[in-house]
Amino acid sequence: MRALFLTVFACAFAAAGCRQDMHDQPKLRGMRGSAFFADGRGVRPIVPGTVARGHLNEDELLHTGKVDGKLADVFPFEITRSDLERGKERYEIYCTPCHDRTGTGNGMIVQRGMKRPPSYHIQRLRDQPPGYFFDVMTNGFGAMYDYSDRIKPEDRWRIAAYIRVLQLSQNGTLADVPPAERTVLEKEQAQ
């Protein structure tokens, strides 16, 4: 009897102590709602005109893709192989759903009803400076929303550089291939 009583007492004691105050503390964590603010958001919208430290974005070329208001024909930093590889990776995350991996504009979302974007390989787009692609990613174009809040400026430039790579790849000739590789290709073609 006593053992039973003690057990029940211990259980009741344990259950009474079973609160989740430490699990659910009255602090805010990323994107958690808040009963304090009328709109229920813990993440507060940024007050218009706010400039975060280091985000003055004074560099016109880096942040707008323009030089003196005209689309830039240069990159704001030197494009190395690792930049191109990063550009490819970012391109395949954010752009392939519509533009597809080769840039012809027949991605999966287009096949499901999205307005088809033009191919990168048409003459009009081959003639555009890199600043044009940066501008489209930054401000959107036609049915395409802007990606300025999803892709950092440096990565937008790397994607623009990778679009150049795609354009080259789809319009290359045998003469563009280094001699060592060319013999391999010619051998394959002969077979």
Added chain:
Amino acid sequence: MAQIFHKSFNSISKASIVAGGLVAATLLTLVATANTSAWITAVGEAREQTPPFSHKHHVAGLGIDCRYCHTTVEEAGFAGIPATKTCMTCHSQVWTDAPILEPVRESFRTDKPLEWLRVHDLPDFVYFDHSIHVAKGVGCSTCHGQVDQMPLMWKENTLNMAWCLSCHRDPAQFVRPKDKVFDMTWTPPANQREQGEALMQEYHITSKTNCGVCHR
């Protein structure tokens, strides 16, 4: 003076010691089992959401990368829940009049965020950072399971402390090459022990089990 207790109490008191122990052990086992059971941890329980978002459709069906929506997973603690604008990037053109997507359009019109219910909710006294795990070769599917096969999201693992420690004590079991982190189909190869240990060297990973690593 008469005896207070009957003679049979000798046996009853001995038996009660054993019985008391048994009851306590049973109760403890019950609590421990319940605590790690799906009833408490909600492992494998698909969570209803409004709208009913399907990772299976968007990831396996359409081939969209995790990072298209979870944009901060590589650089912040929180992987990020996409803004309604991210949904509308496609859904302003695709399935524009589907009733199922009305909450998304309403959120976009009124600038009132969608309220998703958390599937993975760590206690507030636990510190967790996605970016460092992703940067060191811990893949999405190691913790979240094959999300691309989940119509509605569920929790694949308990996320309890013993589970975290099973990897923190011996990361070599799970560490994968960095270029496979977002690969939903990756499974540990036969030589995972050697490969994992080699990758730990290469990525400078050490077993981290100090209290302060997660409780800071």
